[in-house]
Amino acid sequence: MSEPVLIGEGMTGGYGTGADILHDCTIAVDAGEIAVIVGPNGAGKSTAMKAVFGMLTLRAGSVRLNGQDISGLSPQARVGRGMGFVPQTNNIFPSMSVAENLEMGAFIRRDDIRQTMEQIYTLFPILRDKRHQAAGELSGGQRQQVAVGRALMTKPSVLMLDEPTAGVSPIVMDELFDRIIEVARTGIPILMVEQNARQALAIADKGYVLVQGANRFTDTGAALLANPEVRNSFLGG
Structure with missing residues (x-):
C-alpha cells in the first residue's frame, strides 16, 4: 500500500493541558479521494481535523504529508507545505x-x-x-x-474542510457538495468534517466514524451507509 497524501496516525491529545479528546485516532486521505469524518456531537471530529492541521498538541501519534513527518510544524508552516484549511466559522x-x-x-x-x-x-x-x-x-x-x-x-496538495455545509439550506448543501466533488476531480484530495453524515458519506470514497475521540468504523462511504449498526446508531436508521 502506498502512503496516503495526508495521514494523522495514532493521534492522542487535547487542548493545552486539558484532558485528551483524541484517543489513538487515525484519519487519512489518498490522492484523488474525498474522505469524510462523521460521528455524534462531541465525538472529536473537528478536534481531529485541527490536530492534523497543528492547532493542538499531540501527546502521541504523528502527522505526515506527502510522506514527510510534519508533526512539529506550525499551522502556517503546514500551509506552506501544501495544506489548505477552511475553518467552519x-x-x-x-x-x-x-x-x-x-x-x-x-x-x-x-x-x-x-x-x-x-x-x-x-x-x-x-x-x-x-x-x-x-x-x-x-x-x-x-x-x-x-x-x-x-x-x-x-x-494546496490537500484541502481540509471543517463543516462546510453548517447552517445552509438543503439545496445549498447539495450545491456545495457538487462543487466539492468538482474540486476532487481536479486531483486535490479532500478531508472533510461533516455533520450531515448521510449526505457526506454518499459522496465519500472513504469515511471515518468517530466516537469519543476514537475510531469506531472505517470503510468506504458506500459500505458505511449500508452498515446496519452505522445506520441505526449514527444516521437515524
Whole structure:
C-alpha cells in the first residue's frame, strides 16, 4: 500500500493541558479521494481535523504529508507545505471584495496568480459575477465558496474542510457538495468534517466514524451507509 497524501496516525491529545479528546485516532486521505469524518456531537471530529492541521498538541501519534513527518510544524508552516484549511466559522474577510479575498489566499505565493483565479471562477461561476462585491454581503453558501476558493489559491496538495455545509439550506448543501466533488476531480484530495453524515458519506470514497475521540468504523462511504449498526446508531436508521 502506498502512503496516503495526508495521514494523522495514532493521534492522542487535547487542548493545552486539558484532558485528551483524541484517543489513538487515525484519519487519512489518498490522492484523488474525498474522505469524510462523521460521528455524534462531541465525538472529536473537528478536534481531529485541527490536530492534523497543528492547532493542538499531540501527546502521541504523528502527522505526515506527502510522506514527510510534519508533526512539529506550525499551522502556517503546514500551509506552506501544501495544506489548505477552511475553518467552519470566520473563514472570510467580510469587508473585502470576493476578488480581494481570493488574492489574500495567495499570500504565500510569489508567482502569477491569475491562472488560479480563473480556475476558481470557472469552478465557482457565482464568484466571478460577485467578484467586486463585499464578501460579507453574500449568502451563506456563496461565502463558503469564497472560503474554499481562497484556500485553493495556495494551490494546496490537500484541502481540509471543517463543516462546510453548517447552517445552509438543503439545496445549498447539495450545491456545495457538487462543487466539492468538482474540486476532487481536479486531483486535490479532500478531508472533510461533516455533520450531515448521510449526505457526506454518499459522496465519500472513504469515511471515518468517530466516537469519543476514537475510531469506531472505517470503510468506504458506500459500505458505511449500508452498515446496519452505522445506520441505526449514527444516521437515524
